[in-house]
Amino acid sequence: MRQVGVLLAALLLAMGVLAGCGSSSSKAGELGAPKEGAEGTTAAPTAAKADDQAGDQAYPLTVQDEMGHEVTIPANPDKVFAPMMxxxxxxxxxxxxxQWSNGVQPQLYLKDQLEGVPEIGFASGQPSxxxxxxxxxxxxxxxNSFYAENGAYEQYSKIAPTYVFKSASNDLASSIRIVGKLLNKTDEAEKVLKEYEAKAEAAKTKLAGHAKGRKAAIIRFNAKGMFFMNYDYYSGYVLAKNLGFGQSDMVKSGAYEVSLEKLPELDADYIFLINDGNLGDAALKTLKESKIWQSVPGVKKGQVYETASDYWLSGGFIAQGKVIDDIVRFLAP
Incomplete structure (x- = not known):
């Protein structure tokens, strides 16, 4: 009987160990822990699995970028290089x-926040x-994909895991969510979006009397001349999509060179002028001294506003927030 008792105790102990293992596996699965693959190896978590994590995101993280590259980030990134982002x-x-630089200066509206961060020039194409x-x-x-062309992606990816957007400026909400996912900052990304939406809605309400039924146009000046900006991105997006201004019929086909002779046909109630890093000084001077410019309807109304170039030509919620502040200050101080 004593031998039977010993065997029964051992059996009960083994059953308890097995039950404990089953319980641990269940809890790990609930937390989104990596599961065993078909051949018993641990599968690297994908971006979708990372979204299901409770608490910190799991690394290594494997995602596919917008150009189809499979990118594996081994650990939570500490030193990030993201030019123009x-x-x-x-x-x-x-x-x-x-930080990105055009070879002369970086993005000046971020200067205070990027103090001490070394610049790397893109004036001649790819950096060093x-x-x-x-x-x-x-x-x-x-x-954007241009940065990855002509063998550049292979060069970058030898230095560190490299994620490529087709064009991050085309959908800022999507791009900041992706960056948030890569950096384990998903909550912060949602907070940025929520705060920007609230800011834009408040400004839209304040500007309603100025924007309803009114059109706006943006003219950019650089060393090559004068160009209309469309409303697909940057400050144009803010005016049209966030604040509700209409778009001039002359600009709807996209950004293109401005013809002085056509300017009197510019059907815009408000005109915003952007001098790109003072590179457009000559073109802006030519415009202001032109008699044709004085006949433009928006000019006659005194509704022409000169803006800071860098954040009006930049993609990002800090930049767009500053654009909103400018427009409110111009039109509804």
């Missing part, structure tokens, strides 16, 4: 390891990969 990084509370390598980023995010 510094706005989105800062909005999420992340300071980049380097040697300089980038020396700063040791552990994640690279490219703002």
């Amino acid at each position: 510094e706005d989105s990084l800062l909005a999420l509370g992340v300071k980049p390891v380097m 990969f040697e300089v980038l390598l020396a700063n040791k980023p552990d994640l690279i995010i490219l703002h």
